[in-house]
Amino acid sequence: xxxxxxxxxxxxxxxxxxxxxxxxxxxxxxxxxxxxxxxxxxxxxxxxxxxxxxxxxxxxxxxxxxxxxxxxxxxxxxxxxxxxxxxxxxxxxxxxxxxxxxxxxxxxxxxxxxxxxxxxxxxxxxxxxxxxxxxxxxxxxxxxxxxxxxxxxxxxxxxxxxxxxxxxxxxxxxxxxxxxxxxxxxxxxxxxxxxxxxxxxxxxxxxxxxxxxxxxxxxxxxxxxxxxxxxxxxxxxxxxxxxxxxxxxxxxxxxxxxxxxxxxxxxxxxxxxxxxxxxxxxxxxxxxxxxxxxxxxxxxxxxxxxxxxxxxxxxxxxxxxxxxxxxxxxxxxxxxxxxxxxxxxxxxxxxxxxxxxxxx
Amino acid sequence: xxxxxxxxxxxxxxxxxxxxxxxxxxxxxxxxxxxxxxxxxxxxxxxxxxxxxxxxxxxxxxxxxxxxxxxxxxxxxxxxxxxxxxxxxxxxxxxxxxxxxxxxxxxxxxxxxxxxxxxxxxxxxxxxxxxxxxxxxxxxxxxxxxxxxxxxxxxxxxxxxxxxxxxxxxxxxxxxxxxxxxxxxxxxxxxxxxxxxxxxxxxxxxxxxxxxxxxxxxxxxxxxxxxxxxxxxxxxxxxxxxxxxxxxxxxxxxxxxxxxxxxxxxxxxxxxxxxxxxxxxxxxxxxxxxxxxxxxxxxxxxxxxxxxxxxxxxxxxxxxxxxxxxxxxxxxxxxxxxxxxxxxxxxxxxxxxxxxxxxx
Numbered sequence: 001x002x003x004x005x006x007x008x009x010x011x012x013x014x015x016x017x018x019x020x021x022x023x024x025x026x027x028x029x030x031x032x033x034x035x036x037x038x039x040x041x042x043x044x045x046x047x048x049x050x051x052x053x054x055x056x057x058x059x060x061x062x063x064x065x066x067x068x069x070x071x072x073x074x075x076x077x078x079x080x081x082x083x084x085x086x087x088x089x090x091x092x093x094x095x096x097x098x099x100x101x102x103x104x105x106x107x108x109x110x111x112x113x114x115x116x117x118x119x120x121x122x123x124x125x126x127x128x129x130x131x132x133x134x135x136x137x138x139x140x141x142x143x144x145x146x147x148x149x150x151x152x153x154x155x156x157x158x159x160x161x162x163x164x165x166x167x168x169x170x171x172x173x174x175x176x177x178x179x180x181x182x183x184x185x186x187x188x189x190x191x192x193x194x195x196x197x198x199x200x201x202x203x204x205x206x207x208x209x210x211x212x213x214x215x216x217x218x219x220x221x222x223x224x225x226x227x228x229x230x231x232x233x234x235x236x237x238x239x240x241x242x243x244x245x246x247x248x249x250x251x252x253x254x255x256x257x258x259x260x261x262x263x264x265x266x267x268x269x270x271x272x273x274x275x276x277x278x279x280x281x282x283x284x285x286x287x288x289x290x291x292x293x294x295x296x297x298x299x300x301x302x303x304x305x306x307x308x309x310x311x312x313x314x315x316x317x318x319x320x321x322x323x324x325x326x327x328x329x330x331x332x333x334x335x336x337x338x339x340x341x342x343x344x345x346x347x348x349x350x351x352x353x354x355x356x357x358x359x360x
Numbered sequence: 361x362x363x364x365x366x367x368x369x370x371x372x373x374x375x376x377x378x379x380x381x382x383x384x385x386x387x388x389x390x391x392x393x394x395x396x397x398x399x400x401x402x403x404x405x406x407x408x409x410x411x412x413x414x415x416x417x418x419x420x421x422x423x424x425x426x427x428x429x430x431x432x433x434x435x436x437x438x439x440x441x442x443x444x445x446x447x448x449x450x451x452x453x454x455x456x457x458x459x460x461x462x463x464x465x466x467x468x469x470x471x472x473x474x475x476x477x478x479x480x481x482x483x484x485x486x487x488x489x490x491x492x493x494x495x496x497x498x499x500x501x502x503x504x505x506x507x508x509x510x511x512x513x514x515x516x517x518x519x520x521x522x523x524x525x526x527x528x529x530x531x532x533x534x535x536x537x538x539x540x541x542x543x544x545x546x547x548x549x550x551x552x553x554x555x556x557x558x559x560x561x562x563x564x565x566x567x568x569x570x571x572x573x574x575x576x577x578x579x580x581x582x583x584x585x586x587x588x589x590x591x592x593x594x595x596x597x598x599x600x601x602x603x604x605x606x607x608x609x610x611x612x613x614x615x616x617x618x619x620x621x622x623x624x625x626x627x628x629x630x631x632x633x634x635x636x637x638x639x640x641x642x643x644x645x646x647x648x649x650x651x652x653x654x655x656x657x658x659x660x661x662x663x664x665x666x667x668x669x670x671x672x673x674x675x676x677x678x679x680x681x682x683x684x685x686x687x688x689x690x691x692x693x694x695x696x697x698x699x700x701x702x703x704x705x706x707x708x709x710x711x712x713x714x715x716x717x718x719x720x
Contacts, residue, residue, distance in 0.1 A: 004393035011601055013398050016387075021384035027379045033364035033679070037560040038373050040682060073562060074433045074583055077597035081581030109582055195598055200397040202433060202562040202600025219579050221441030222436055222469055237437035238555055240562025240600065241371055299624060319393070 005344035007150050008295060009335040010175070011195040016339075018281055019251045032038050037242035041235055049241075049274070052246030060251060060260055063207060070206040071244050073223060073236040076102070076174045076193035079204055080109035083189065085220040086144035086227075087212055088114040095119045095142045097162060099131050099292075100151025101328060102172060107146075113217065116141060119164075122156060122292075129156055130289040135163040144168045144188055150176035152196070154328040155299040155333065156292050161186055170214060175296050178254060179338055180264040188212050190258070190291070194243060197294070197337045199250055203243035254338065257299035263338050270293040270336050270345040277349040283356040301331035308357055320349050365704035368682035369657060369695040369719075370535070371555040374644025376699075378609045397602035401595055409601075410593070413608030420620055421612060423567060425546050430566040431594040431604050433583060436462070436534045436553035438470035439564055439653040443530055443549065445580040446587075448474040448503035448574055457522060460493050461688060467506075473577065474503060479524075482516060487499040488649040489514065504528045504548055510536035510654050512556070515646070515693065517654040523545055528572060529615045531701060535656050537565070538614060539698055540584045540624040548572050554603060556656070556693050557612055557697050563603035586658040614698065623698050630696050630705045631655040643716040661691035667719055668692070678711050 007236040008015040023311055029036040030045055052068050063069065072078065083106075093115040096107045109115035122132045134147075147162045150157040152175040162169060168188025177192040184190070189208045195201035206226065207308055213227045222228055223237045257263055275293060276282040278300050285301045286293065302308060308331065315323050325331040336345055366373040366652055389396040390405055399406055399482045414429050423429065432438065443466075448454055453475040456467045459482040470476035480494045494507075509516040512535040522529060528548025537552040544550070549568045555561035566586065573587045582588055583597045617623055635653060638660050639643040645661045646653065662668060668691065675683050685691040 006394045006398055007555065008394075008398060008400050008403075010598065011397055011399060011401065019387045019395060019398075023383060026383040026386060032681070034366045034373065034681070035379060037371055038366055038368060038379075039371060040368050041371065041561070042687075043368075043682070050689045064460065073435060073438060075598050078433060079585045081583070085581075112579060193598065200600070200602045201401070201598045202603060211407075219472060221438065221445075221581065221584070224581070238370065238435050238553065238561045239601070240560070243562060243600070292714070297609045301528075321392070321394065322403070327402075328401070 004319035004321055005347055006073050006321045006339065007197070007334045007336065009326070009333060009339070010141060010193070011201045012335055012337055014199065014246070015250060015253045015337045016244065018115070018253050021249060022201040022246060026332065034234070036245045041238055046241060049245050049248055053244060053251055056248065057253035060178060060254055061062050061182055061184055061207070066210050067184060068208050068210055068213065068230045069206065070226060070229050071239055071247070072204050072206060072229060073202070073240060075195070075201060075204050076172060076191070077105070077109070078224065079172070079191040079206065080106045081113070082226070083144070083146065083191070083322070084110040084113035084226040085224060086216045087170070087189065090114060090217065092143040093117050093139050093141070095136070095139045095145040095167065097134055097145070097147040098122065099148060099156050099158070101153035102151055102153065102174070103148040104144070106148070106172060110146065117142070119145070127286055127288050128289040129154065131156065131158045131292050133158070133160045137165060140167065142167045144170045146170045146172070148172040150294050150296050152297050152335070153329060155286070155294040155297045156288055157296070157332045158292055168209070175337070178260060178263070179267050181260045181297060185308050192248060196335070199247035202240045202242050203234065203247060204287060218317070266342060267295050267336070267338070270340065270342055273296065273345050273349055274298050274334060274336065277352055284352065296337055297333055299325055299329060299331060299333040305331070308360070311355060314355065320348055320351055329358055364602070364679035364681055365700065365707055366397070366681045367694045367696065367700070367708070369686065370553070371561045372695055372697050373446070373699045374559065375610060375613045378606065378613050381609060384607060385611065396605045399603050406444040406601060409605050409608055413604060413611055416611035417565070417617060420538060420614055421544060426570050427544060428568050428570055428573065428590045430586060430589050431599055431607070432472050432564050432566060432589060433562070433600060435555070435561060435564050436551070437465070437469070437531060437654050438533070438584065439551040439566065440466045441473070442550070442586070443504070443506065444470040444473035444586040445584060446576045447528070447549065450474060451575065452503040453477050453499050453501070453525065455496070455499045455505040455524065457494055457507040458482065458504070459508060459518070459542045460514035462511055462513065462534070463506070463508040466532060470506065476662045477502070481572070485649050487650065489516055489647055490518060491518045491652050493518070494524070496522070496524050497674060500525050500527065501529045504530045508532040508655055510656055511695060512657050512695070513689060515654040515657045515659040516648055516652050517656070518652055519704055528569070535697070538620060538623070539627050539656060541620045553608060559607035560603050563607060565607070567598070573607065584699070586655060626702060627655050627696070627698070630700065630702055633657065633705050633709055634694060634696065637712050639658045641716055643720045644712065646701065656697055657693055657695045659685055659689060659693040665691070670719070675711060680708055680711055
């Protein structure tokens, strides 16, 4: 079989070892003559899966005991609604840092349930997209401050924490969770749609400080109510069990790899290699300021945009898949989450050099 | 490998042929060197999966063109909220027929978003749980009338349609969809959590008459908004793609089996065999009136309840799995959805007779 590398932004490539294990035990899991997706979420066997997944996830991110971990339905956009519904009253304000499509989408959804105020936005510096570190004493009574430290579509990231006094920080980490260590206790809440660094789509994972629970608006759909789900170990309703199981395998894989510190070093190496290839040539271009380049999603353009489709076709033929940029942005984008090995980025860089040699 | 039969109520057994195909193409689907769960929901290859699944589902149930089919997040309980949010204004009333745990749960959730009124409830007739056919002129202006024609926990079903004038009928068919033919045009909306007759948990399927769209309350979370999802072919947000794919395989399997008419005949045969075994003995008992016996979920008790745990242990050893009744009901329950072959029910009946011989 040809070696292929899948650069999809999400649903995205999962670790090969995880996929092979899941395939191997697909119809006869745990010696039960059934798939793990065919058994009750309340069976002892599945409860063990659920507990181990949570425990491994907590280990990986060193999550303190006063934070709950929830495995929920609905993906990132489900959380766009769940966050304001659970953390704020209708008359309260939430503050937002807008740096790309996702953080922008969160504002509109929040504003249905509270008073959403944008306190900072991405700008342009030296002709490149840039995010000025946020230090704001606006809205000190805000229920929370929402931001997205890695924008999947735009390839914009920042590694500082907004300085907003005692306002709880809420981060959409869909495309960056588990890619590097985190100081969980600096956050009020972190959420992530699973389909980038955790597992298949249809699952979202929420880390929430327990003093933020118990404030859900009366109109909160029960299955999105953090307190209800927390009281029921994320089984108030039937959870997406197969996705939860796969997430658990991914967590074990990451522990085996040495955890988030080890994977962060590889992620640094991968992204450095790719940005170096882009920067070392006038043929390729990345529109983001060096301070704000994403290590997970690397968008790039060709100096001659008419070659985009040729690039994508030839890349596909060479086994370099799903490199097309988001439809709202165009160009190319390589998503290089945890599951993408260094060899994938090396293959992409070699292809880029060869393509430039032919068409540059 | 021992022949095992899994009677789980949900997540439930899926067709063996489907599971083997999915296993076979798990890591290299469609010649793409990737799993179907690792590719973008907006890729051509996945769009084909999505369209075929919808088209096959429409064929199976002969869904008229003026009905939309949605593939959504959140399962049945997600729809408990989505239905009132999408179909009613806060000051409107919804009517409810309560025949078991699920239809009861829907009332409480509806009442958050409209004025939920119970117009009929299951009763007792001849000492057995019974549902009187509903003919009601109460609340003729109700936004909809909600009912659950098959209660998974209680094993109570009815095959008549509530006579409620022009009030749109909304049916929770989580545990009965695709098990028999339906006159879709008698309904305003049908929904089903996938994890019984469709696929793995985490997906819900909605069939909605298009004149009922466009009425969502302003507080509806966007990912639960039927109109938004319909306008975006159920891809307003990233859908649970792997569950959607598996649902599509189940639909093709069912078409190959001869469709819902053919499976309904087998379901009749399976349930008749099991009820006959229960009725022909004083050792076993089913608490539901013959008019209202479920063909999907068959609860039964032992005359001597102290033998329950022995029965369950020995059944498990004999490869008859997940027969424990719901924790709110106790006793035993055999869920015999489409994917359970006749041979599974035959094996269960043989075991029951042998168990009675030993302990009766």
